[in-house]
Amino acid sequence: MSYLHAPRLVFTGDFLSDVSTVNNDTAHYNNATFKPNFQEPGKGATNGWWNPEGGAVFDFQNCAVRQIFLPDGTTQADSSQDIIIGQLVVGAEGRPTGKMVDLDPDAQMVSALWCVQLRICTAQNELLFKGDIKTTCFRDLQLRQLDGGKSNGQPLGATWNSTLTNITWGELADSSPFLKQLRATTQGDKLSINLNPFGYYYAHNDGRFSLGRIIGSIGPYFEGEPTTFAPYRRLYGINYNSGIRSTYLNNTNFLVEADNKRLSIDFGASFPVANSIGTINFNQTLILAVSKIPLNYAATKDAPVFYISPNDVTEIGPLNYQSDPDWLNQTGGIVSFNNLSDETINALADNQLLVLTPSAAQTGQYAIIARESVDGLFVRADDFVQRLDDGDSVEIDFYAFQWGKPLANNVITLTLEAPTPDTPIGPQNPISELYGNNYPIDGITFQSQITTCEKGTAKMLLTGNAIHSPRHYIDGQVYTIDYQLNTVDPAFGTESVVLHLRDYFEVIEKPVWSDISDMMIQYSNLYPIMSKYVVNLSDPEDLIQKKNILIFAFSRPMEDTMHMPVTRDLSAPKRQTILNWLKDPVLTRTSSLKGIAEKPKSENPVAVGTALSEKQMKYKEAVKAKNGSFPGFPKTDNLFENL
Amino acid sequence: MLKIDSKFIQKVQQSEELEELYPLLQNAIELEHSTIPPYLTAMFSIKPGKNLEDRKIIHSIVIEEMMHMTIAANILNALGGQPYISNSDFVPEYPGPLPMGIGNGLIVGLEKYSKACVKNVFMEIEEPENPLVFKSFSLAATQDFSTIGQFYLALQQKIEEIAPIELPGDKSKQVTSAFFDPALLFPIYTRHDAVNAINIIVEQGEGTSISPLDQDGEIAHYYRFEELFKGKKLIKDDTAPNGFSFSGPDIPFNPDDVYPLFPNTKIAMLPTGSEEWNRMKQFNTSYFSLLQGLHKTFNGDPAGLDNTIGIMYDLKLTAEKLCATPFPGKEGYTIGPSFEYITVPSEIAV
Structure with a gap:
């Protein structure tokens, strides 16, 4: 029901x-x-x-x-x-x-x-x-x-x-x-x-x-x-x-x-x-x-x-x-x-x-x-959006139906979308190089085929592995896994599991400011409401002054509305490192940064200019539409008339 | 001076049972709360990143008023009473007298930060019976009225007189917080705790009769506001008559870095359905939610205080955006937060 x-x-x-x-x-x-x-x-x-x-x-x-x-x-x-x-x-x-x-x-x-x-x-x-x-x-x-x-x-x-x-x-x-x-x-x-x-x-x-x-x-x-x-x-x-x-x-x-x-x-x-x-x-x-x-x-x-x-x-x-x-x-x-x-x-x-x-x-x-839908078929993943750290595993429930009834003994096929190419700086991309998604391919482990049980359900195990800054300045990587029954409805296409896998990072027990400054400055840049009205996230002195409330917010579980960061995009080890700094805020010492800086960054396996799939193109267009950067949708008159 | 109607002191003094103190402690909670919207409005009117020292000083006072409100609620709970936070009577009408104030007394509104506001309103609210004079300061003494401090001291005396050593209230209702020094905000289980807690409220507000500092060495609210008014920090000065003088560092203040809030903005002054109106509605919704949260916190869910802290940030962010928003139809003004008590919005437009 x-x-x-x-x-x-x-x-x-x-x-x-x-x-x-x-x-x-x-x-x-x-x-x-x-x-x-x-x-x-x-x-x-x-x-x-x-x-x-x-x-x-x-x-x-x-x-x-x-x-x-x-x-x-x-x-x-x-x-x-x-x-x-x-x-x-x-x-x-x-x-x-x-x-x-x-x-x-x-x-x-x-x-x-x-x-x-x-x-x-x-x-x-x-x-x-x-x-x-x-x-x-x-x-x-x-x-x-x-x-x-x-x-x-x-x-x-x-x-x-x-x-x-x-x-x-x-x-x-x-x-x-x-x-x-x-x-x-x-x-x-x-x-x-x-x-x-x-x-x-x-x-x-x-x-x-x-x-x-x-x-x-x-x-x-x-x-x-x-x-x-x-x-x-x-x-x-x-x-x-x-x-x-x-x-x-x-x-x-x-x-x-x-x-x-x-x-x-x-x-x-x-x-x-x-x-x-x-x-x-x-x-x-x-x-x-x-x-x-x-x-x-x-x-x-x-x-x-x-x-x-x-x-x-x-x-x-x-x-x-x-x-x-x-x-x-x-x-x-x-x-x-x-x-x-x-x-x-x-x-x-x-x-x-x-x-x-x-x-x-x-x-x-x-x-x-x-x-x-064709043949009354319908397949969907529950909890289809995931945030994973290195080593996290999650079982995602899939449900398949035909004519509204559970569809037993059917194979659901899962495919990682192809890596998308990097976008160098150019007239259409004036600020910074953009890095592609869906790589490194071994960043995630998942089952490429699952079969529904009598109840029409199946579980798919998804694990996040260590990845090392494939997108350089933005944490982790986004992976899109498409899934389908044998029949794909051309009017709808395939559905996806979407995952943000965070970069491999080891907790720093006694961090100094430079260990966390890149993260904090990035939040400061992206969320001006914080730095303008609450605390200047890019200023360690201001953070120290307001550390109690920050420890409060950074310690809240993700399911708490006061959780920081509000975007819930920070890995647990990075969050812990920030907390460690707030509890003992040291400005300078020889940096003990581990993790991201020591590993070579994951390389994009596809060349700049590699064509996107139709679905990836659609996503790109949809993001433009979502952000209001389309010149405007046309008006529709006489809907469904004169057909 | 905020002149408390003497009848409240008399009521305290005439009380024979703890129950008779409940409404008076409720008044105390309401009075402590009533100072918060005016102080916050002034603080929010300061442009982000500007007049930092002024903002910091007001902020320090507001935080302590919140603590005083909590202490008053703790005492009421300790005596076996029940704080009421979530009803329309709890929120004062601004501009207007503060709770327990006498008629023709101090009128407090919601206005932008200014030296005049500090002098004429904030210092008046916090003024002790006999302010210490560190420079020239004339005191118009009066015997007809009482100060907040006197009201609390009367309460303190009465509690000492009639309360048992172990107070009867449900101990699990006591509210404390990791954000406050446990030496200042502590659970009130005994008569002794209650007496100490009242000392903290009085001294943080007014100082002591011999010093502008409270027992922790903090400058009392009255003198912190005086610092703002004079634009000078109050420091120890052995050559001065009371051992202190406003001869410390300057507190720089630029009036241009204050948004020109329209005094005592009400949501009804904004065009119904406008973006500004909607934002004010959002502000008042947060304020309502905060009061509901505090009510629950003070009535058996002390852990709920953490949630109310989150709402305070929602409230602050909305308020600061309002303060920067031009007032429709009132050239030269921006919108002040109205702190109006609303129940759930009744304007359901479809």
Whole structure:
């Protein structure tokens, strides 16, 4: 069970994400070439992007429970029906807010929530329940805004899926029949949560700088299920839009419950919106149907639209989203179709779900907007983002499904992506040489093949080995391991495990300032908010003066919101060395530096100019889009019309 | 001088049971807290990296006020009472009188740092009954009112008079912190502990009747503020009448390195829904969270103090950014942190 199962609630509102941006540029990590203007706001590689003084704060704002869905198939949206409806969804209280941080400047598409607490309470701050969101990284970035993000600057949306842990039920929870049911249904003091952020503001417009829209849903969680993605069936967009050179309506989760004769589908992560606050302004008829024939199309520039005959589908019904421009904000984009016919339920058992629109070009035909994954297959790694030190091993759980059911005895193949080349200084890269990723190849050890068990799951052991500054001025290396079942859906491609392996380093028991100065100066450069307002990290005298609070922060576990560094990118031995210095801050002595300086740096095995794979190119483009360095996404008119 | 309404001293003196002291210690907690927003606002108004000595001195005083608040809560817990931190009455309206202050008394607001503010407000708050005069300083003595120090000394006397040697409170509620000297912030288990703790509050604020230093040799708040006002460090001076004079090193101050905060900024003064409004909301959300955290800390979760320290940094960062932000529609001003008590935001706009 997960967030689409009943009983579930939907909340919508805003989120605050005060991420810092000097560190969005890998070249900014090079202390030798760092310049003060990299801490100034502005676009381009030579300055600090849109929020150089960010402090990584993540919080819920203006969020409220909009509606609930009950096991009997009814939806309630009126606060007279259940006390939970209309209540506020807020962040932590009595401790600092959660944080949002990237894994690495070379892995910016997996931004994580750390230490975020979610509370649902009344306007008088009476608790209904609260829980801690298990650390989770976003996935499934997709284009949302038909206006191209003109006002806010970021037209993409994403999805965080996680579990709420350490659930505390407030006294008022007993007054909510919904919460009683949820509490009785869920297992192990946990709940399932799904969050779809979009409409994020880089721009100082509309009073919404550093705010975005968020759609959340919370449902029951069952032990043994994945904790960072929903174990559901998926639709992928296959209607190519030439304006955006991509597809809309990608990555849609849905759940078929044969016993309840019900289909629940979540457009919260995918539905195209007119603007940054989620207004719907197109009204094309969209129909859900089950295909009678297997489809494996993927949209391309040369094959932008696919059609299907009404004879080849079993229609479920239209998606009624047009009645209210605020439909998405009120419903979260989740729709349940109840009382489906046996024919439909049987068809859904092993056939693809489709989203269709009547074709204008081919009379009597449907144009296909989105289709279910090929053969209903879906494979995902839980905890797919890892931070490892030399010698650390981690077992990653993989889950495979077909038609929403566990897929047993299937091979999952894992492949380390090819090393990417270094980028020398040049007109497109003016600050510093950039080093490639995915090398040295022996930096990680992992299983290249695993087989799912009866439950459709498999474990993959991943170990980090000693590496020696392959990226010179930035710690460690980023590795991307792609994984797949035998069949790869061309509309989606492969998924990845992304790893930051930290450099080999031995703890220095009695460090002097020069042993840690490079690290501290780098943090000082990248996080001006610290040096400006709290402590000048590049000044040992200032560090000594404030050492107590620094020892406090550097000693906190990574799962503590006050952990330093907030980016959680420092290896344990380096962190310990900093702590050792803070406890006995010696400025000069003959340096006893061990580790990194003594070993030759790992060489990039590929030559400058080596071509990137298609997936690596896509990542590069996506990072540009994420950082707002694209000239702007075009506006999309007449969505899904005239097909 | 911050004139405490004498009725509070009378209440202390008339108390026969420890329970009768609970509301008075609650008042003490509220009074200690009420000095923190004005001091912090002044400190945050100083531009980053500028007027460093001024900032340092205010910071040292604010930290001690936080400790005093903790001590007052510890005493209340030790006597068997219960501190209340998280309610709207806890937060004073600025500008306004401080808790227990008399009508027509000192009005305290949230303003930028200036010598005038130090002299007219901060020194007044901390002024002892009989300030030591190190240079020319005229004292308008009055018998009608009491000082904070006198209030605490009355409490101290009463505790000595009516409290048992072993205090009745739950020992596990005592709050200490690695960030404070255990000689200053210690658990209060006995009457003796309570007496000592009150001495620390009084002496850190006012000094002693014969010295500007407290027992640890630290200059009391009143005289630290006087240093700021005079722009000179107070040092030992055997030739001076009280053994000290403001003849130490200069404390350089550049008024241009202070942001021009609009006095007593309120969130309602900002355009609803604007970026500035949202940031102020964020500030007040942190402040609310901090008070909630402190409430829990002082009510049986002493380890929670660490978390509140984290919120203080959130609060500080938001406040300093506000102070640098031009005030919409008020040319020449920037935005001060408003320290308004909000419950969870009621403006849910969809």
